[in-house]
Amino acid sequence: MARPHVLVIPYPVQGHVIPLLELSLCLVKHGIKVSFVNTKYNHERITSSFAEGSDIGSKISLVWIADGSDSAEKAKKPVSTGEVLRHMPGKVEELIDCLINGSESEKISCVLADQSIGWALDIAKKKGIPRAAFCPAAAAQLVHGLSIPKLIENGIIDKNGTPLRKQTIQLSPSMPSLSTENLAWLNVGNLTTQKHIFELMMRNIKSMQLTEWLLCNSSYVLEQSAFTLSPNIIPIGPLLTSNASGNSAGNFWPQDLTIMNWLDQQSPSSVIYVAFGSFRTMSPSQFQELALGLELSNRPFIWVAQPDFRQGNNNEYPQGFEDRVGDRGQMVGWAPQKKILRHASVACFISHCGWNSTMESVSNGIPILCWPHFADQFLNKSYVCDVWNVGMGFETDERGIITSNEIRDKIKQLLNDEDLKERAKHLKEKVLSGIREGGKSRNNLDGFVKWIKMKN
Structure with missing residues (x-):
């Protein structure tokens, strides 16, 4: 019988790639095969930045999809948020179809996708593949995103995500407070990028309902109130693993080890x-x-x-x-x-x-x-x-x-x-203490691994 095979799909920026590669290395240690999907641009940056002696490529199958542009000049630049919405879904679906129609060892046991690209979960559901989502940010940030309909209903933001007035919001007494000026989608690039990010977040609210696991790189110790508000979010962090050389995985630039x-x-x-x-x-x-x-x-x-x-x-x-x-x-x-x-x-x-x-x-x-x-x-x-x-x-x-x-x-x-x-x-x-043997994050991760093996 073939090993369980997880297809991992990050949002294509370094801050999202790194923790998902760390989680992938954890899965590999448990005997699970991982195929990690990057855009071509990110794939080339990551592989060229591997430190001497890095063993990541031998542990994880690093695959890439086209960046969604035929322009050679544009292919040298990061994928924009608009391209994440328009081009990546089709390329990812083509890859999944290729794996489904391939050898038995390539069959996918689970799609593990960054929660900020919920369309990947939509594709997995359409293909009948078990699904898990991963949040590389704070659970509180995810809770804020899932609370967007309530923020609209309560007259805090309009349907486009624009604050109706400046105020401070706090979803529960022991959660961090946040000014409406600093809502996540309002502080990313120009107005077009902000619109795309908000559109992604709105789509993801529905996509999160399709996932069987919603994992988060956090812990109960750090965000107990957020996990109480949304008990479906499962902490497995902090993810602190590294490759054999002791260096973080997924860097876009070579590290100065001297x-x-x-x-x-x-x-x-x-x-x-x-x-x-x-x-x-x-x-x-x-x-x-x-x-x-x-x-x-x-x-x-x-x-x-x-x-x-x-x-x-x-x-x-x-x-x-x-x-x-x-x-x-x-x-x-x-x-x-x-x-x-x-x-x-x-x-x-x-x-x-x-x-x-x-x-x-x-x-x-x-x-x-x-x-x-x-x-x-x-x-x-x-x-x-x-x-x-x-x-x-x-x-x-x-x-x-x-x-x-x-x-x-x-x-x-x-x-x-x-x-x-x-x-x-x-x-x-x-x-x-949470990631040591018997800790809550460790137990949650072990439970996720057992679920993957059951789905194989």
Whole structure:
């Protein structure tokens, strides 16, 4: 009898690809075959970024579909949200048909799809294939999405997702509060992109009713109220596995592993780690204020500015900055974040508050200085600062700029707050207990694996 075979389909951006690859590696360890579907653009970026000695390609079948464009120039760019809606469904259905009509070993036991592309679940249902959805974001973010009809009914937003007035909403007393200005779909790109994201979210409300499992990269410890509101969401996180080389799976850029040698030479709890994910943009003036703030901190730091971020915005370091910070400042294009956040030399994380970064920081007891930019990051900041109390936010000046003095002062304030640091360590232990043998997240994942094997 052939092994159970799961077809995994992420939303085609790095923050969604990484946790689904981590989950895929978990499934492989349980004897399940995984075929992981990327767009051609993402497939090429990921495979070219594999660290030397990476064993991911030997464990998981990495397959790709066309990006939905015949243009050679456009094929070199990420898939837009509109293309996710228009072109990807047909390409995915063609792939599924090919597998269904192939050998016995290729038959699909389950389609595991990112919950933000519910159309993949629609296709699986049409083909008679068991279905599971995965949320790479906070359960609270998913609950907010599923609550859109109620938000419309209560006159908080209109049918297009536009807030009818500025207000703060809180779905339950112990969940994070969120301004209607920061609803996830309102902080992603231009108006066309926002429209497409909202359209996807509305479609997904119906698609979620088709799934037999709705998994989430979170834990009961972190989001008990969200799981109480929506008990059909099953936490299996945080997903912290990695490949044999110890590096995260699914990076779009090669990681600068030499930074670990420098980190080994730093004092315990001394290094500021700065990283804003794969989508962050920053004005030249804000970029310079950040550089000067790190300089003023007088602490060693690692600053990750991925190549697209710097080149696309013509950001330059302040004159003489690199000479003044010398060896204590390490500016890199892309870094092995999981390894860095596990390192004893790291004191805090200046972060955009993407959910993956938040999970990695919390799981290592690292306090967070929150600098959200778009989508769900504002909700995650509320968790960090207001619910878990393991971080702080920055204040902007009258220009909307976070100044160098504000950065310096918040670093000092956070690192002098012993109670906050102790809360971060305590939360780490509670979170990790959930993924150990007998923990709730671990038991949920084991239950999902058994279900897949039963469906084979």
